Amino acid sequence: MPGGASKLRDVRKLADTRSTLDLDIPLQELPGLPVGLIASAGQVHARLQFGREQGFMVAQVALRGQLELICQRCMRPMPLQVDTDSPVLLVESESEAQNAPMEWETYLAAEGRLSPAALAAEELLLTLPIVPLHAAADCKALTAASVPVAEAGPEAAASGPGDAAMVRPFADLRALLDRGTKESE
Secondary structure: OOOOOOOOEEHHHHHHOOOEEEEEEEHHHOOOOOHHHEOOOOEEEEEEEEEEEOOEEEEEEEEEEEEEEEOOOOOOEEEEEEEEEEEEEEEOOHHHHHOOOOOOOEEEOHHHEEOHHHHHHHHHHHHOOOOOOOOOOOOHHHOHHHOOHHHHOHHHHHOOHHHOOOOOOOHHHHHHHHHHHHHHO
8 A cells, every 4th residue: 555654544533443554664654764863775564553442542553673773883784673562542632632641652643633654653763762872792883893093093002902992082181181280280
């Protein structure tokens, strides 16, 4: 169903009929995803189950997929398995959201309509790490091969043989500060 995930749907009708939408949504169709963090094209499978609970319209949002993010330390692709399932309270106005139970996550379906892709994108954003980073053992930025000693500066060359990957960019700053303090005395 190309473009079907972005099509606006009547949320009251979906909730009253207890509809279920199973969609494979390309990442490019998910609004608001941080483009600089996603390494490759792909898709996420979204299963949206609508209904009513405590007098409110709700959606059970399940997302599954394999994403490739950009590690913000080494700037290389980093796999991230997405597997989330959470209930969302669907509200039609901000005043309705204020009256919603505090323990519920809310989603604004303005004028009673929502885009399944937008709902899936918001849930996906909540699962993404704030700063994607490889595990220390997997990150190329933390290995000795990625930081040549000549580029690392004199403080890295002066350190022990096993510390070649340890770069201390402000190591010389301490010496300058100490020298400046001694000169002013």
